[in-house]
Every structure is written in C-alpha cells, then in structure tokens.
Amino acid sequence: MRKKGPLREAEDFEALPGFGVRAAVGGDEVLIGTRKLMQQSSVTVGSAGDEMAAFEKEGKTAMLISIGGKYAGMIAVSDTVKETSKDAIKRMHDLGLEVAMLTGDNQQTAEAIGQQVRIDRVIAEVVPEQKAEEIKKIQDQGKKVAMVGDGINDAPALAVANIGMAMGTGTDVAIEAADITLMRGDLHSVADSVQLSTKTIRNIKQNLFFAFFYNTASIPIAAAGLLAPWVAGAAMAFSSVSVVLNALRLQWLKLSR
The missing domain is CATH 3.40.1110.10 (Calcium-transporting ATPase, cytoplasmic domain N)
Known part of the structure; x- marks a missing residue:
C-alpha cells in the first residue's frame, strides 16, 4: 500500500x-x-x-x-559491489598485500560485503575519528598502511596513513588529505599504483648501479695510468645513456590484470 x-x-x-x-x-x-x-x-x-x-x-x-x-x-x-573489485583485491593479494575494510557500516553488513570480495580483515562500526585510531593501531604492529578513501569521513585516516590514496571521483577534502590521487574510481588503480611504485624503486636501484659501476671500475685503472682520456669520456657518456634508457623502459611496463 x-x-x-x-x-x-x-x-x-x-x-x-x-x-x-x-x-x-x-x-x-x-x-x-x-x-x-x-x-x-x-x-x-x-x-x-x-x-x-x-x-x-x-x-x-x-x-x-x-x-x-x-x-x-x-x-x-545496499551498495553494489563493482565487478572489478574482487579481481583487484586478488591482484593486491598476489602483490603480497593484506587488504582490510574500514567502515562505519554495521558489522554484519560489512562482513557480508567482505566475504563477497574476499577481504582479509573487516573493521566495522567506526566513526571518522576512530578510523584514524584503527590505522595507528595497525602501524603500532610495525606495518605500513596505505589508506584508500573518497569521502570527507576518510580525510583523518588518509592523513594518518603512511600513504593516503584518494579516488579522483571523491571529495576535494579527501584529495587534499591524500598523498596520491587515483584518477579512476576503480580498485584496480590501487593495485596499479603499488605495482608501478615497486617497479620504479627497482629501476632507481638499477640506475644507481649503472651510475656508479663505470666510475668505480675506472678509478683504479686511471690511477695506474692505463686509461686513456677518450676511454674515460666514453665510459662516462655510456653510463648516462644506460641510466636514461633503463628509466625509459617504464614506458612499456605492462601491469598485470
């Protein structure tokens, strides 16, 4: 009626x-x-x-x-779970990440959603201020926390986390509080950013090797008077070229989906 x-x-x-x-x-x-x-x-x-x-x-x-x-x-x-969420969380698990959901929703509701997408840990019935406290508790366990949010209520937690990630489709307050803004409102963006960051750090370490290897190897040879100036110049130039070319490889990085 x-x-x-x-x-x-x-x-x-x-x-x-x-x-x-x-x-x-x-x-x-x-x-x-x-x-x-x-x-x-x-x-x-x-x-x-x-x-x-x-x-x-x-x-x-x-x-x-x-x-x-x-x-x-x-x-x-009821919130409709995006079709991509389950696959995105599986990618995070494959990257060795523990995935937790922090929400103000009822415990039973949150656990039902968590089971659908196979989240490791559900922390429910928390007000905005408690979200930040829950993150501090995890950090006290010696873990690094990346917080992903899109609303005003998420801003305190985004600021406290080691890395705050705001969805570009979210509020301006969340974006201002976060360290990273994800352009798509899709959890695959989170997995993409973690994977790209890991590859970038590895690339930086490789570049440091190339930058120092030629100089370190050439110093004793040059000290012994066995290294011609043109050879030293060529080695220095090749070192710079190696670093640049190695960095450019990130353009062709294929993210796993």
Missing part, C-alpha cells in the same frame, strides 16, 4: 557522523540512523531488530526511523 502526501520541510537538520541524522519536521523530532542512535535517544524498536539483522546478513545497510520519540519504520539500502 502506497501513501502519498505533501512533503514537509525539515528544520534544524543535523548530521551525526557514524550514527545518522536528526531533524525537526512539523514540530516532531525525526531520527534516521543506527541502533546506537535509537538507544541513545531512548527509542524502543521492538521486533524491528530481528528484521534489521536479516537485512544486514544480506549485505544491506538498515536505517531505523523514529518520529516524536517513537519507532516509525526502516529503510534498507
């Missing part, structure tokens, strides 16, 4: 990060959000908790609604 009526304007709207929203409509306080929000506001939801748990097991986020301090209904929404 569908009911239609005039839409009333909300007043005194307030966003409650990690909990939901609060507003006044027609003189009544309206709350939309989590169980915790209802508990804090002394709203009894009754048997709605069982229905909410059923939605969460399906990977949906259920939001409770109260009007005037009384339970009024529920909204269930």
Whole structure:
C-alpha cells in the first residue's frame, strides 16, 4: 500500500557522523540512523531488530526511523559491489598485500560485503575519528598502511596513513588529505599504483648501479695510468645513456590484470 502526501520541510537538520541524522519536521523530532542512535535517544524498536539483522546478513545497510520519540519504520539500502573489485583485491593479494575494510557500516553488513570480495580483515562500526585510531593501531604492529578513501569521513585516516590514496571521483577534502590521487574510481588503480611504485624503486636501484659501476671500475685503472682520456669520456657518456634508457623502459611496463 502506497501513501502519498505533501512533503514537509525539515528544520534544524543535523548530521551525526557514524550514527545518522536528526531533524525537526512539523514540530516532531525525526531520527534516521543506527541502533546506537535509537538507544541513545531512548527509542524502543521492538521486533524491528530481528528484521534489521536479516537485512544486514544480506549485505544491506538498515536505517531505523523514529518520529516524536517513537519507532516509525526502516529503510534498507545496499551498495553494489563493482565487478572489478574482487579481481583487484586478488591482484593486491598476489602483490603480497593484506587488504582490510574500514567502515562505519554495521558489522554484519560489512562482513557480508567482505566475504563477497574476499577481504582479509573487516573493521566495522567506526566513526571518522576512530578510523584514524584503527590505522595507528595497525602501524603500532610495525606495518605500513596505505589508506584508500573518497569521502570527507576518510580525510583523518588518509592523513594518518603512511600513504593516503584518494579516488579522483571523491571529495576535494579527501584529495587534499591524500598523498596520491587515483584518477579512476576503480580498485584496480590501487593495485596499479603499488605495482608501478615497486617497479620504479627497482629501476632507481638499477640506475644507481649503472651510475656508479663505470666510475668505480675506472678509478683504479686511471690511477695506474692505463686509461686513456677518450676511454674515460666514453665510459662516462655510456653510463648516462644506460641510466636514461633503463628509466625509459617504464614506458612499456605492462601491469598485470
């Protein structure tokens, strides 16, 4: 049964990060959000908790609604997992990375999504400030953390992580807080950046070898008076050419997909 009526304007709207929203409509306080929000506001939801748990097991986020301090209904929404996400996470595993999901969603909902894409660790029901704290806990274990986010709520965690990666499709605040901006809103971009960074570091080490090898090998020969000046000049030039050519190889790097 569908009911239609005039839409009333909300007043005194307030966003409650990690909990939901609060507003006044027609003189009544309206709350939309989590169980915790209802508990804090002394709203009894009754048997709605069982229905909410059923939605969460399906990977949906259920939001409770109260009007005037009384339970009024529920909204269930679900995020569609991108087709590329599972393959991208597998690539990260192949690169030796541990993948964790840090979210403010309900634990059951988060775990359902995590199982779909085979995430190693799920940290759920955290508010924006707690995201940064969770990253610090991982860092205290001696691990390096790369945080990937796209929203305002992710900004504190992006700033705390060893490397912050912001999706180019995200908010300006997240992009400003991050070290790297990924141009595509696709997790393959994360795997691409890690793979490219690894190859670049390896290339730098090779270039250092080429830069020092010729000079180091030539010094004792030149000290003995056995190295002609033109040979020394040619060796120096060849050293520079070797470094440049080796660096240019990165243009033809093929990223695994």
